Amino acid sequence: MNGTAVAPAAGTVLNALATGTGSAFAIDTELRAEVQLTAEDGITGTIADDPDAETALIERCVELVTERFGDGEGGTVRTESDIPLASGLKSSSAAANATVLATLSALNVAEEVSKADAARIGVQAARDVGVTVTGAFDDASASMLGGVTVTDNTADELLAHEAVEWDVLVWTPPERAYSAAADVERCQQIAPMAELVAEMAMEGEYGRAMTVNGLAFAAALGFSPDPLLEAMAHVEGVSLSGTGPSVTAIGNREDLERVRESWAQREGRTWFTTTQNTGATT
Structure with a gap:
């Protein structure tokens, strides 16, 4: 029994670490998962882009799906990704989403589970293996559903979802940052700003919301904050993505090109993409 699926990366409008409310948007950079199920015990995961990377998340995703919708099958799961790992671009959420959908497909039950509920399975797996602080339903929902979402991560509740058509510029430094290692107490100290960002996001002011979020969470x-300050005069919104280190900016291509010239002077990779409104697919 085999299944495959793809899921996109995402950028941040509002980091949920401060209050539990988060917002993210899918971008057109993908991760692919292939699942092969057998009657044997045990699940073995492989991350093609980093053979030494931890595979507990994708293995747990397969386990949860086979426990709920199958007969506890074992097998293998392999992911291959264009998303930089540990960069703030939701590679873990994309991996969980693609793995859950691929496993559902392998069991021939993908049509029986809504995409939102499939994302919740991945969120539970992320909590189980300790790769997330908030559960990251904001990131998972954006990657799974496409477009931009606003969520209550304390209840895994979808508060808002809409399609958006944005050009996106991403700067990804060479260093990595892991969400589970973020200083939650410091993030909670900026809760008043996060509440303001949530209000703006719920009103559809995503660009302004991003920028306030970016400045607050960078601090x-x-x-x-220098990459954000370099971009602010030219873009609709710019933010630290997740817990970093990547920074994303949205706007029209001509204005983003001016920012690209500045960011390209920095160490790391600067690249263009767009929002993605389809979400994860099998």
């Missing part, structure tokens, strides 16, 4: 997490 809380110890990142330089």
Whole structure:
């Protein structure tokens, strides 16, 4: 029994670490998962892009799906990704989403589970293996559903969802940052700003919301605000993505090109993409 699926990366409108409310948007960079189920015990995961990377998340995703919708099958899961790992671009959420959908497909039950509920399975797996603080339903829902979402991560509740058509510029430094290692207490100190960002996001003011979020969380997490300041005069919105280190900006291509010239002077990779409104697919 085999199944495959793909899921996109995402950028941040509002980091949920401060209050539990989060917002994210899918971008057109993908991760692919292939699942092969057998009658044997045990699940073995492989991450093609980093053979030494931890595979507990994707293995747990397969386990949860086979426990709920199958007969506890074993097998293998392999992911291959264009999303930089541990960069703030939701590679873990994309991996969980693609793995859940691929496993559902392998069991021939993908049509029986809504995409939102499939995302919740991945969120539970992420909590089980400790790769997330909030559960990251904001990131998971954006990657699974496409477009932009606003969520209550304390209840895994979808508060808002809509399609958006944005050009996106991403700067990804060479260093990595892991969400589970973020300083939650410092992030909670900026809760008043996060509440303001949530209000703007719920009113559809995503660009302004991103920028306020970016400045606040860069300060809380110890990142330089300089890349954001370089972009602010030219874009609709710019933010630290997740817990970093990547920074994303949205706007029209011509204005983003001006920012690209500045960011390209920095160490790391600067690249263009767009929002993605389809979400994860089998």
